[in-house]
Amino acid sequence: MISHIKDLARDAQKNSYALASFNIHNIESILGVVQAAERACSPVIIQVSESTIKYIGLKPITHLVSTIAKNVAPTVPIALHLDHGKSFESVIGCIRAGFTSVHIDASHLPLDENIALTKQVIAFARPKGVWVQGEVGAMVGGHGVTGGVIEIPKAKLEDVIKFAKETKIDTIAAAIGTAHGDYDNEEIDVSLLKAIKEKVKQPFVLHGGSGVDDSAVILAIKNGVNIINIGTDIKVAFCKTVIENAKKNPNETDPRNLLSPAIAAIEKVAYDKLKLFGSVSPNCIWPRIKT
Secondary structure (H helix, E strand, C coil): CECCHHHHHHHHHHHCCCEEEEECCCHHHHHHHHHHHHHHCCCEEEEECHHHHHHHCHHHHHHHHHHHHHHHCCCCCEEEEEEEECCHHHHHHHHHHCCCEEEECCCCCCHHHHHHHHHHHHHHHHHHCCEEEEEECCCCEEEEEECCCCCCCCCCHHHHHHHHHHHCCCEEEECCCCCEEECCCCCCCHHHHHHHHHHCCCCEEECCHHHCCHHHHHHHHHCCEEEEEECHHHHHHHHHHHHHHHHHCCCCCCHHHHHHHHHHHHHHHHHHHHHHHCCCCCCCCHHHCCC
16 A cells, blocks of 8 residues: 555654665566565555656656555555655656655755755645655765675765754765665764764665665664665566576567566565564554554
């Protein structure tokens, strides 16, 4: 069932688990994530990037997520979120399409410009009941990269505090040692995370969750991470499965036979993350979240 992200975030904070926010790219990834949510009886955030919207279309992706959520996981809360919206126009388009949460990522701009653009989005979104995520400290890396070392900058504590205070953002992301992709030197700066959580009360979003060791993820959740973004692991599960299946079946002409195993592969990845993040509910008690 489609739910507002605010209800999911509040429940996660109350019950000390982290929400999984999965990047989807096609119908197979939507099905895999939603099937995992239904199996785990766990709330999830389905998030889309501007490139996925360009690939599928804004209205089609909105309707696909809504329809699959309602029919595959009718009792499990699922929120729809824009990930890394780079412009005012793209963010506004998602708000008008029915997203309950949008991410305006102006972290590449000077702090004052980041604050100004974020406040502009909030002024449009808040009267419509839509949550806005902002970001301080631009994330580096590239999805699908495995191994290797990359320079990973971190946000300045004073910048994060100023940003949160002046924007009054709903959820906040900050660079604390992770990157987009999967790199050997990713390491969550727990001391920086603790310092941010002491001063900033909004739910904290960890970007670049795919390349982080399980033990570090658990420690981050204990120290205040409320939402964790997973993108690369979903892409890798899909691509590896399809490539291997195509190699084994070079004469296959039915795309459904080539693609359908990827749904199960994504479901497994997503389900394992839900267990790690502590959001699995064996008793399926999600009626406590209003829709």
